[in-house]
Amino acid sequence: MAEYTADHARSGINDPLPEIECFRNQFKNYEITVSIPEYTSICPKSGLPDFGTITIQYTPAQWCVELKSLKTYILAYRNLGIFYENAVNRILKDLVKASKPLAAVVRGEFNIRGGMKSTIVASYPPIRPRNSKHQTLSPK
Numbered sequence: 836m837a838e839y840t841a842d843h844a845r846s847g848i849n850d851p852l853p854e855i856e857c858f859r860n861q862f863k864n865y866e867i868t869v870s871i872p873e874y875t876s877i878c879p880k881s882g883l884p885d886f887g888t889i890t891i892q893y894t895p896a897q898w899c900v901e902l903k904s905l906k907t908y909i910l911a912y913r914n915l916g917i918f919y920e921n922a923v924n925r926i927l928k929d930l931v932k933a934s935k936p937l938a939a940v941v942r943g944e945f946n947i948r949g950g951m952k953s954t955i956v957a958s959y960p961p962i963r964p965r966n967s968k969h970q971t972l973s974p975k
Contacts, residue, residue, distance in 0.1 A: 847917025
């Protein structure tokens with residue numbers, strides 16, 4: 836297996852992807868949730884496919900995300916080498932740039948690989964950690 840490099844860490848962050856289109860919002864004070872259970876991408880280190888569910892929850896201001904363009908955008912990840920953490924944060928960044936929501940959360944729940952399951956959550960505006968102290972697990 837290839838050694839981990841800085842190129843692995845940056846992989847996929849700035850690659851060109853289809854534009855997320857929007858349409859004018861007609862209402863106030865509501866939330867939109869979109870679940871994408873067939874998300875796929877490629878691990879930039881191993882080259883193996885990654886699978887998971889991306890859930891986007893946002894409160895629109897002036898713009899709503901057009902779903903066909905969102906589907907096209909998400910499908911572009913299929914052949915993109917990108918780590919889970921980068922994918923979730925990139926999706927949030929691109930969604931916020933396109934739609935300028937009042938608030939948004941992107942949650943990536945990735946399938947088990949090597950006996951481990953990862954869940955990544957990114958929020959706009961950014962959330963503060965629940966507990967600023969680092970906690971360690973104590974042996975029983």
